[in-house]
Structure formats: C-alpha cells, structure tokens
Amino acid sequence: MRSKAEHTEAIHRERKAAVVVNTKSRRGRRHYAEVLALLKERDFRLTGVHPVTDPSRLRDILTRALDSGPDLLVVGGGDGTLSSSVRHVAGRDVALGVLPLGTTNNFARSLGLPLDLAGAIGVFTEGKVADIDLGICGDRPFANLASFGVSVEVAGTVKPWLKRMLGRAAYPLTAMTVLPRHRPFRAYITVDGKRHELLTHQLNIANGRFHGGWQIARDVSIDNRRLVAYQLGSGKRLRLLGETLVRATTGKWTSLAGGPFVTGQEMLLETDPPMAADIDGEVRLRTPLVLRTIPNGVRVMVPQSFEDT
Template sequence: MTELRSKADHTKAILRERRVALVVNTHSRRGRRRFPEVAAQLRDAGFRPIGTFAVTDTTRLRKALDAALALEPDLLIVGGGDGTLSTAVKYVAHRDVALGVIPLGTTNNFARSLALPLDVAGAVRVFSDGKVADVDLGLAGDFTFANLSSVGVSAEVAARVRPWLKRLLGRAAYPLTAFTVLPGHRPFRVVLTVDGRRHELLTHQLNIANGRFQGGWQIAKDISIDDRKLVAYQLGSGKRLRLLLETMVRATTGRWRSLAGGPFVVGREMVLDTVPSGMAAEVDGEVLVRTPVTLRAEANGLRVMVPSDFVDT
C-alpha cells in the first residue's frame, strides 16, 4: 500500500499544480457526445491534462488507465458510467492519487453516492472548488467494488437490457427489462450472517451495497459511502406477484423496500450463502465470485475529489 499525503496537502497540490490526467470512455452512453465539452470545461477551469485518453474500445480501458497513472498525476479524471468508474476504482484504490469523476453513464450511482453534480460543468467545478476525501470500498472475497455486489435476477437483467433502450430511457431501462425476466425467474433461499446474527429469506434478488444509490435511485437516506458499513436488502420476496408489484413501485417512484418490507441489514462484514450454494454473484456488474462469499467494508480505501461540503469521516 502506497504511503499517502494528508488529504489537505493532496487538495493543495491539485489546486496549485493542476497536474491531472484525463480518461474518457467515449463508448459510454454520453461519452462520445460529451468528450469535447469535457475537454473544453477543463481548459476553462485552468486544467491542461498531462495526458488525455479517449477510449473507444472498452477492452482497452485498462491500458488507458495504466498509461494515465504512469504519468503520476495528482488527480486522475475519469469520464464514463458506473462500469467505467468501477474499473478505475480498482486502479486508484490505496494509491496516492485522487479520482476525479465525470458522470457520463445511465444511472451514475457512484457519482450520486459522492453527492457530485451530474452535469459536466458542475463535475469539473468540483476539481477547482472541492476537496480530497477518503471513502470506503466494498470487498467481495478478494474483489473490490465501489457500488454493489448482488446475487439473483440482476445478472439476467444486465445481460438482456438493450443498449438502444438505455439510450432512450436511461435508468428506467433496467426495471422495465426486469419485467420481461421476472415472470420466469425462480426464487432461491439466502442465508446471510451479519456480525454473528443469521438472517434467512426466500427471494429473487439480494443486493449488498457500499453506496447510497442503485439504478439511479436512493436506497435509503441514512446510509453512506463513508460509514464503514455495507447494507443488504432484497428485491421483492419469494412471491412473484409481490416482486412484480414492488418492481413497478421502484420503476415509477424510486422507492425501495428492504428484507420482506422490514429494516435494512447493516454491518461491516457479511457472509452470504445460498440454497443451492454456488450461485454466481455480481461485483459491480461483473460475475466474479460464487456463494458462499464473505463481504466486508474497507474503510477509506479510495481517495476521491468531492464537493467541499461532503461529510468525510
């Protein structure tokens, strides 16, 4: 693990030296259209990137991030959706470089959890007016996640959602696609052990979140990306009709229910198993682990640029 400057010193270095590198996923929903605007806004704010990387092929994103970090910037600015940013997080975690976020995706859960503006001009303004903060990451087994780890129907939804529908409807494309998947999906049993307490339920989907948002909607008001905790909640229950009704409520109002309508389960470490065991689990949208798996919150695992009024603990 790299020795880090103090957050105050790191903030001063960014504002004084303005040594930044820029990586934009121009294959994302808005990336190609907004890339010239991003470059112009940075220039207007007094930033002259020491390296600029427009990624048209997502398979080359990791190479672009490697090249950008090799320039040793104080601030690595990344433009793209949650998938792009979750990849960048893995590169920046535990390093003496701050991540600057320009949200260009469909749902922008990570940016929302950081209370960042969702427009390009507002996001760039944070680099001049904001501060460096250390926020938490999630770990699922050995894999880092910025937003969410989940097991259940979401893998099918992610595979079926159409790019044209995402472009047309934005974040609403996911719950609407879920309506086509859920009628044929079979529920499964979850055994979740949190801080020594066992929870067992029948469900179609269990989510374990690091941040405050999923699908572009707030999960709950009293959780944070910087509270040293993960939060677990289910989508619907074992009853298909209830699941469809709750998905409809989510699609129209953004309202979330929790474990069978009860409280969210919150803790620093969670052991997730399923019946049957060996179910695939997503880590920020990628199927990387299988149950049983241990998940935990990693305090201050990521250095990021945030608005000056962000509560940094």
Template sequence: MGELRSKAEHTEAIRAGRRVCVVVNTRSRRGRRRYPQVLRTLRAQGFDILGLFPVEDPRHLRAILDAALEAGPDLLVVGGGDGTLSAAVKHVAHRDVALGVLPLGTTNNFARSLGLPLDLAGAIRVLRTGKVADIDLGIAGDREFANLASFGVSVEVAGTVRPWLKRLLGRAAYPLTALTILPGHRPFRAFITVKGRRHELLTHQLNIANGRFHGGWQVARDISIDNGLLVAYQLGSGKRLRLLLETLVRAGTGRWRSLAGGPFVIGTEMYLETDPPMAADVDGEVRLMTPITIRTVPNGLRVMVPEDFVDS
C-alpha cells in the first residue's frame, strides 16, 4: 500500500490541513438524524471536507469507501455502528490514512475500545485534538476484524434481534433477545490450540476478542486493542442456567473481571475447532465456519484517538 508517514507526521497533517472525507450510514435511524449535525460540527471545527458520502444502501458501502479513499484524505471519518465501521476497517487497514470514528450505533464496541467519547460533539473534538495511533487487527481465516469473532448463541442473536428493539432498548436488546433463544440452544464443544496446548470447553457461547468490549460492556479491565494479543473466553458453560444468570448479571451491571481471574485463553494465534462445526460471526459478518485460525496483526490499522490513549 506504500510507505506510511510516522504517526507524529500524520497527526500534524490532520491538525494542520484537516483534510477529511465523510462517510455516514444514513440508512440507520440515528445516522440519518445525526448526518446534518455531523456536517455542521465538522465545518464549524474548520475541517476541509473533500467529499461527502451518505450511505443509503449498505450494499454499496464498499464502493463508497473506495470512492472516499480515492479523494486522498488524511482522515476518513466514518459514522455508523460496528458493522459499518468493520467494513471501513478493512478498507483503511495498512493504508496511509487514519480512520476517524463517529459512534452512531447501538453498542459502539469499537469506539469504546478506542476510549472515544460516545457523544457526537466529543467524538468530533477528538478528530481535531487527538492523535494518530496504530492499533491491532484480528484475522479470522482471511477476514480482518477490529473487535470480535464469536461462536454460539450470539450468532443466532445477531440474526434475530429486531431493529425496533435496538432503537428502543439500545444494547440491552441483545441479552434480552438471547434469553428468548437460549432455551432451545444446544451447547457445543470447543477446542482452542495456542502454542501447542489444546484447551477444551463445553459452552453455549465462545468469543475471541481483539477489542475490549462486547455488547457494549467491557470484557475485562486488562484487555487492550493494542497489545498484540487475542483473548478467548466463554460465557457461562454447557449449562443454560449458568449462561442465563451471567447474561442477566451482565445486562444489569456490565460487570468485568481481570484476565488474572479467568477463564480466559490468551495468545497471538489460535486454532479453533468445534463439535459440531459452527458459523463464525466476525464483526457482524457470518460467512466463515470452524475449524478456523484466528491471529493478530499488530499495528495493522491507523485511527484517530484521544491524547491519553496508550499507544504501544
């Protein structure tokens, strides 16, 4: 993709020139409502908008992202939920352009992992006063992802949760939908091989995280999107009641645990087998099946983050 500027040079170029292209998913209710505010605020902050790209049909998102990058911005500003941002991540990865995130989704896991304010004015302020950082990407099979690959009941939840419920309840819509699916869901066996050691577990839900958040809640206090590691963890066990209780606690409190307290499997590369074979939800896309290899690409993506973000 060509040589990249240093992070300091890239940060200075954004602060001095403020050359941006803006892509907003206006198909979503929140994106459509906030789109005029996004433009007003960016212009008021002195950004030079090279191109505006509202996304009215998600099927055209990839072509729209290509067109936005062809305009040559220093910063590609993308507004939408985790699905929209996941597509943007794949386009910006390994390029000399930074991704600016506007959290306009339901759970905003990626924005939370970057430590961004979740209000629009705060997120845009980071685009003006923040810094360029290089963060890790995950790769599941041949698909890059920013946040999470998941297996089990969540794959069914993603295909079942109603848009009106997400609008009404926000991130609580996901655990509530899970409660309707869980009674008929069968547990599965997962085998995770890391550095030659094979871990076996029985569960209804397995996640392998690159980012720090799932469903809008932090997975553990010492997970990072910039430490070169993946973290695999199960929710509950093979017992529905335990998963039910964990789901209710997580929905009610968003409680977090330290990696030191487990149960977590940590590594830079993981080979996952399941019995039976299962579909993988990779940042919202369900197109892969187990067995699958998942690994990290350190510093694979440039993003605009707050000044206090710890960039390793």
C-alpha cells in the first residue's frame, strides 16, 4: 500500500480512474453523461467506464473496473451501491471516489462531501486520500449502518415513486404506515463486558455519521474506531413516531455524551425474538450477531477539511 500522501499525489498527477455508475436508478441514468463530461473536463484518464443496468451484476462490474488498475474508483449511486463498492476496495491500494447519486446519500454526508456533482468531482482533484473505518456485521462489511426492527419492513415497503417524489422524507412517511402493526422487541447489547437491555421498535448500529440524511450526533465520526448503537423511541409507538417526526423536520443534533447511545469497537447483539438485519439497505443475516469495526479499513477521497485519524 502506498502512503496516503503518495496515493493523493498519484491521483492528482496521473488522474487514472475507472467509473461505475448505477444507471438503473433515476438519478444515475439522468446524470451519467454529466459525470463523464465533468471527469473529462478535469483531465481524468478513464481506464474503464461501466454503466450498471442490472444491479445483480454490480459485483462482477466492480471487479472488472478494478482489474484495469485505476488509482481511483469513481462510483455513483445510492448507499447500497456504495456499500458494495466499499467491500471491493477494502484493504486494496485504490481509493474510492464517491458520487452522491442516491436518495439520502448517508455515506457521502459522513465523508463531508459536497452533494452536487461538480463539487464532489472537484474533491477528486483538490481533496486528499484518507483511510476510514469499515464496519462488519457478522461476516458482512458495511459502510454506514446496520438496523433492526421497523426499518427492515420500511425498506421492503417504501415505494420507488414515493422516493422519487419526496426523497429522504419517503422513509419516515412509510414508517408511519408500517408502525401501527409492528411489535416491539427486546435487544441486548454487550460491549466491554457490560450488557445493556432495551425495549424498542427500532435499533440502529452506525459506523457513519448519518442516517436517513440526518446527522445522528454532532460528535459521531466514520473514522473514530467506534460503532454507535441507539434506539429510536422505545417500546411505545407514539414515542417512536414523535422522534421520527422530530428528525424528519429538524434534523436535531445531539451529543454522544447526552444521549442514549452505546459505543464500542465490538458489540454482541441479541434480540428477542430473533431479528433480520438491514445492512446498508440489504436485508441479510439474523441475530444474534457480532458487530465490529476495522480501523482504517477503507481508502477514500475526501475534502481537505476532513479530519483523518
């Protein structure tokens, strides 16, 4: 592996990149030509251009893109596309360049990236290479979030047309329709030998700083070697509904020191009853599960202002 400084210099000097864009999504299809034009304006030498028309082939396409030997793998899509990309670049001497083409863009927000295409591509020429933490849920790497409870049902219920119309607000609105029939569950989180118990409808364990496009807490980081577990609401539906509405309308910031958060580098999660896990948008695995971080497990391009630890 090159040093981060050497890798940054190579990207700025050689501008050798492969491009993967999920053109199956509305935003990816609409902005695909613009992405290529902006990269060419910045004098990038493209080792491969890969539109993804069939998401089931994404892994094969990412492998082919990396086989061309780029210094930078530019990926455009939502958090699910980016999570797959993170798994491919983890531990490799290639940096991930993120294009925010999703609905909530949680990963891009956690990196402090501009949410417009020109600004995000500008980071590739003016930013720096950083190593951030990689989350692991069971045997599944993840970039941003593993969640349990009502959100798993919401992910399978939210309508594509509602996402296109309302963006990230589609998720809390869908949750309101799912919640009346959802039953609470008990979760047991063991960290550093201490067992925490809670009753809730929704539990999230975050590696990144954002969920649903809103910041979890102002002192959460994607590069602090810690996972953050937190519940929304409690066992009462009205409390969950109220907290969801507050987040949706205000994006309220809280501090880890003053909130109901459990943090640690490794967590054992048990639930009663056993629950499915939504891992960066993919419903995989069931509890009990061990979740942990791999410090500096993924190399990415970030703005110069990003605090790289």
